[in-house]
Every structure is written in structure tokens, then in C-alpha cells.
Amino acid sequence: AQKVTQAQTEISVVEKEDVTLDCVYETRDTTYYLFWYKQPPSGELVFLIRRNSFDEQNEISGRYSWNFQKSTSSFNFTITASQVVDSAVYFCALEETSGSRLTFGEGTQLTVNP
Amino acid sequence: DAGITQSPRHKVTETGTPVTLRCHQTENHRYMYWYRQDPGHGLRLIHYSYGVKDTDKGEVSDGYSVSRSKTEDFLLTLESATSSQTSVYFCAISDAGGIFTDTQYFGPGTRLTVL
Numbered sequence: 001a002q003k004v005t006q007a008q009t010e011i012s013v014v015e016k017e018d019v020t021l022d023c024v025y026e027t028r029d030t031t032y033y034l035f036w037y038k039q040p041p042s043g044e045l046v047f048l049i050r051r052n053s054f055d056e057q058n059e060i061s062g063r064y065s066w067n068f069q070k071s072t073s074s075f076n077f078t079i080t081a082s083q084v085v086d087s088a089v090y091f092c093a094l095e096e097t098s099g100s101r102l103t104f105g106e107g108t109q110l111t112v113n114p
Numbered sequence: 115d116a117g118i119t120q121s122p123r124h125k126v127t128e129t130g131t132p133v134t135l136r137c138h139q140t141e142n143h144r145y146m147y148w149y150r151q152d153p154g155h156g157l158r159l160i161h162y163s164y165g166v167k168d169t170d171k172g173e174v175s176d177g178y179s180v181s182r183s184k185t186e187d188f189l190l191t192l193e194s195a196t197s198s199q200t201s202v203y204f205c206a207i208s209d210a211g212g213i214f215t216d217t218q219y220f221g222p223g224t225r226l227t228v229l
Contacts, residue, residue, distance in 0.1 A: 104156035
């Protein structure tokens with residue numbers, strides 16, 4: 001069965017610090033997709049990134065970057081020079097191609113203090 | 115933003131009453147999903163639909179039923195609400211599934227309280 005673990009329940013940083021959110025997953029499929037979503041205090045779920053299991057290239061989008069390592073089953077998310085607006089709950093999720101369903105981690109609450 | 119609306123956005127009801135939540139999309143996406151979000155559990159799939167009148171169970175389907183009579187609408191029904199069903203419910207849509215997995219986009223959520 002697929003599983004996603006976000007071991008960091010809460011992280012608190014000061015503005016402009018870099019922060020990395022960890023995500024470890026388990027799956028028996030060789031083809032799968034990994035996602036990150038952001039849930040700000042307003043409550044909506046915002047899609048950030050989607051990565052398939054055949055593409056291990058790291059990705060950078062502005063202050064956000066993602067490090068996908070199949071060897072350690074990890075898909076970590078780094079925010080560089082964090083800002084107060086980055087305060088949110090961040091979810092990592094896995095979707096196996098053998099089933100049309102997302103499995104979410106429990107989320108990491110990130111608080112960025114001014 | 116994907117065109118997904120949920121109604122109602124907030125609801126308070128009493129134990130034992132039936133409740134129906136509605137998800138409406140304007141994207142003509144084939145797949146629709148219902149999740150619930152609870153502290154310490156992230157989001158968990160309740161039911162999903164892969165076409166009109168085609169539905170399947172998720173990991174927490176007990177006590178819930180769904181229906182999809184039109185592409186744009188996906189209804190979640192609690193036949194007899196219990197306090198354990200107090201939660202935030204999210205609808206999601208995607209254009210594909212299986213090996214053609216597409217990104218799921220989420221609606222704004224419905225906060226349900228069962229007293």
C-alpha cells in the first residue's frame with residue numbers, strides 16, 4: 001500500500017531563512033506521481049508541483065525548489081529566503097498509476113515569523 | 115483557477131440527519147473526488163468518480179454515498195450524520211487518471227459540524 005510520511009509536524013523560522021520540508025514515500029509501483037500542495041490560513045488547497053517517477057531532475061521555481069531522490073524515496077521541498085506569506089500547511093502527496101487516488105502526508109505547518 | 119464550487123460552504127447539523135454536499139465544476143473534467151480533512155490525518159479519499167454514474171470507494175467510504183448524474187456535479191451524502199463525520203470536506207477534479215494521471219485541483223471546501 002502506498003504511504004506518505006511528513007515527519008515534521010511544525011516548523012518555525014524567521015523571515016529570510018531557508019527551510020526544507022521533508023517528504024518520504026512508499027509505493028510498490030514503478031510508475032507514480034508526486035505532488036506538493038499548499039494550504040494557507042484561508043483554507044484552500046493550492047497546487048505547487050507535480051513530478052513523475054521517471055524524472056529525477058531537481059526543479060526550481062523562483063524561491064521554491066524540489067529535490068526528488070528515488071534512491072531514498074524522498075521528495076523534499078525547499079523555500080529559499082522565506083517570507084511571512086509562505087506561512088501555511090504544506091502537503092506532500094503520491095498517486096500511483098495503478099489507481100486514481102492521491103495519498104497525502106499529514107502535512108507540515110510552516111510558520112514564518114517577521 | 116479551476117472552476118470548482120462547493121455548496122454549502124458551512125453547515126451545522128444534528129446527529130442522525132441526512133446531509134448532502136454538492137460539488138460543481140465548469141471544466142468538463144472526467145474525474146471527480148471527495149476527500150475529508152482531519153487534524154493528524156491529512157486528506158483522505160472518501161469516494162471518487164471516473165465518469166457519469168461511474169463511482170468507486172476510497173479509504174474512508176463507510177457512512178457515505180455518492181452520485182454523479184451529470185459531468186459537472188458530484189454529490190456526497192451522509193445518510194445519517196454522526197459526530198465522527200465532523201470534518202472539512204474537499205472536492206477535487208482532474209482530467210485523467212491511471213497511467214494518464216493528471217493533477218487534481220481542489221474546491222474551496224465545506225466545513226461540516228455534526229452536533
